Amino acid sequence: MSGIRSDKELIAQIVARDQTAMSTLYARHHVRLYRYLVRLMRNEAVAEELMNEVFMECWRKADSFEGRSAVSTWLTTIAHNRAVSVLRKRSDAPLDEDYAVQIADDEDTPEVVSQKRDKAEIMRECMNRLSADHREIIDLVYYHDKSVAEVAEITNIPSNTVKTRMFYARKKLAGLMREAGLDRGWP
């Protein structure tokens, strides 16, 4: 009778303190939000905790959602802000570039690597070696299907910067793959 409620209808019901609507919204978005966070934070427990914080903020501040963007973009924006805040406080955590070098040092020579693993596996491993900014934008575009404007909203950077950051993330990925023995002929 009532049909499937849209995300924006769920938010309106959450404003009216409807816990069932909150549960539905969670069921719809928790997996992607968790994956966004776990790939950014590299820690499952931290990702789970941050994901719950995002949904609590949604519950508490649903009336601040103005409907200009998709609910998934709004939730991801909250997740981005919380993740960035935690990453900035992690003074003991290695920088992403350092982390990449550590992993690279532990690996076999590029020739051995390329013999042992297939191209897809190497690409995924190289993606994990990208900086948080680069990993994030590649995930937002390719996995979360976000437009330039949506990525700009989530990451709080201008649209032109979104495009160039994506370009440089891809270029860096290609460089890491070349170092791992897989030259894709670009750049």
Place this chain on the structure above:
Amino acid sequence: MSEKTTLSEREEVELMLPWYETGQLTAEETSLVETHLRQDAELRRMLELIREEAGETVLANESAGMPSHAARDRLMAQIAAEGGEARQRGSLVSGLLKQLGLAGLSPGLAFGGALAAVVIIVQAAVITSMIGGAPTGEHPQLASGEQQTIQGGTFVWVRFSEDASAAAITGLLRKNGLIITDGPKPGGTFRVRLSDQELTGEAQTALIERLRGEASLVAFISPSR
């Protein structure tokens, strides 16, 4: 010059290729990209690389697992605990929306655009019934005389303190001859008529300062045109 323009457009197309692959470009952008793809083998090769990257990114994300059921249980328990506390404020918001015929919309969505032109008096009695109102979600109806359209006067934006009781807010409105004419806006702000006269300068400031002095009831107040 035209060569430079063409190069710049090609570079722009190259930057847009990932979004072309995911179908996130406008029709105009898509058309531009396809025009270049037809005549540029290097761009077509780039698109192939992008397809590989996109495919592997999806696989990598899908192998990132799922959150535990315990996480969901913790969240829902926390929400249930806060739900009771927040119900009264929530019923105020949803109740007012219902009274204004806008049930189902969040405040942020409900009071935009054309609705801004509609000014509806919501009497203090509504505040009383909403804040103290039935937790079952039922909201008392406005008597016909309690709702009318008004124009003119001096208006302010007010957010009442979350700790303020219904009786105290009603008393404040009555004592100062205030009328709520719109809201709640996002953040819980109401538009309130200060006076039926168009006050300016010191007279307006004095009234605002008097209300600002009611710090236990008024969390925020600012002039509204």
